[in-house]
Amino acid sequence: MVADSDVLVSMRGVCKHYPLFTMDNFNLTLPRGQVLGMVGPNGAGKSTLLKMMMGLVSADAGEIAVLGYKVPEQEVVLKHYAAYVSEDMRLFADYSIRWHMELVAQCFTSTWDASYAKHILHKFELNPEQKIGHLSLGQRVKATLLLAMARRPKLLVLDEPSTGLDPVARHELTSELFELMLNEDNGVIFSSQFTQDVERLSDNIAFIDNGEMISCLDKETYLDQWRRIQLTGGDRAQLPGDLYVTASAGGRVTAIDHAFSAKRTAQLSEAGFEVVQTQPLTLEEIFIQQVLMRRQARGVQR
Template identity: 45%
Template sequence: MTPAFSLSGISKRYPDFTLQDIHLQLPEGQVMGLVGANGAGKTTLLRLLTGLAAADAGSVEVLGHRLPEAQVAAKCDIGFASEDMRLYKGQSLRWHMDLVSRIYPGWDATYAEQLLKRFDVRADQKVGGFSHGQRVKALLLLCLARRPRLLLLDEPTTGLDPVARMEVLEALADVLRDEQRSVLFSSHNTHDIEQLADSITFLHQGRLVASADKDRFLESWRRVVCQGSMPDGLAAWPEVASARANGSVVEIKVRAWNDDLPGRLAAQGLQVQRSDAMNLEDIFITSVRSGAPA
């Protein structure tokens, strides 16, 4: 099966930033969440996939098309929405809908009308009068109603109030039910990614920290609280991402939990008091600070 996209050995250099040696694939019909702090390289990666930027090294393939050589063919089936995209303030949303429908033959007018109601936006209103949340919804409507095979979203819920954010997430969940549609979206909100994504990719300072199935992340990572003294060399154990002591309490964050670990810790004088699951935000922060693959 042809992946939705494939990045092989990608590098992109700017005067003050470099995206370095990225190898990444998204299987068709999967949803990947892209996590990283500001400046991590999320937007650069998305721009490479849309053909808005060209890689300095490596190869980019999107929907079976090599970029930038075949970017025109690829863009017919790519939907891209970014928080910094702009609409014509003096024109109505309906004007924008008519424009996009004339450009893209895959425009679904019925679905567009459904999104108007779901997002509670007026098609006859000029977009210059829209709130931030309404502008985000309008951009997503124009993107989603094209029924693209690959959907690329750059921070789709940033700045939205809780109600608008939930409306956007529900619409995205509907899109994800189509198994032939692939999605890559970046977000600062790991809760959104945890809710929607099949796989998670962590970027930090232009490097790929980790990329794996979401459930594997959540099942393998544990916060382990022990009683005892910190033994020498514990932080060097391959499954230990971090370890710190506070008096006789030792907190260990483990990237690869297994049932043998409590016994091994006991042999070092540490008695496990409890083992707790970790959320994606904690996993990401721990991965970045440890500097080792998750």
């Protein structure tokens, strides 16, 4: 039976050290009924985080609880209710999709949903009699996702689930995840290199770089507050310190603002500037700017 908790994932003070990678005092919370998308460059620590949640990698310090179960102490029970899929998972090449479905159904008799599995087979256009070794990369990804999603997990953990999928298949995947989340008790946490998928699916988005959480906010906050603004007049030295100047020429300054509002416009006006134009940023642009600003603050070469 799933432990009673309003929080699906809780990570407190988590640390992990490798020779060329360090994660110190990492904190993360995922409430019930939420989808959390994780964005970060290669080597940021996304896969390490997800593996620690599932007990596949041991944390050096800190506390991890998933679905109310302590990890790694209770990971065996946890894995009955949480499903994990990563881009490097391997199925048995000489056996069919149907064979894999029957195997997983026998392992998870209380949660396997045969009708839902059939639905996903049709939606993903998979032939259950095909052997895994004869599938394309995209088809193998779909088959792996089918085996996880048909278990009807309370928490679905996906590490780069869209890798190898064409745009149509990626759209199908996100549509199925939406359907899975119709139950407000469930949750999904996933990493992806496709910011469009993260923006479409996520309630909250975590930006991660070099083992650190840069920010974790709801999607609307990011998209509402971040703007590219063009200014004229005024003295650049009088610009607010939290604006990130990207260009300055011919009396015009272009800057990135992470807290744009009417109050900001008034602040700039008082300093002698006129806001000529504002443009919303895409999620990808916001992420890149956050990484650049963080690295600049730490004195890292841009």
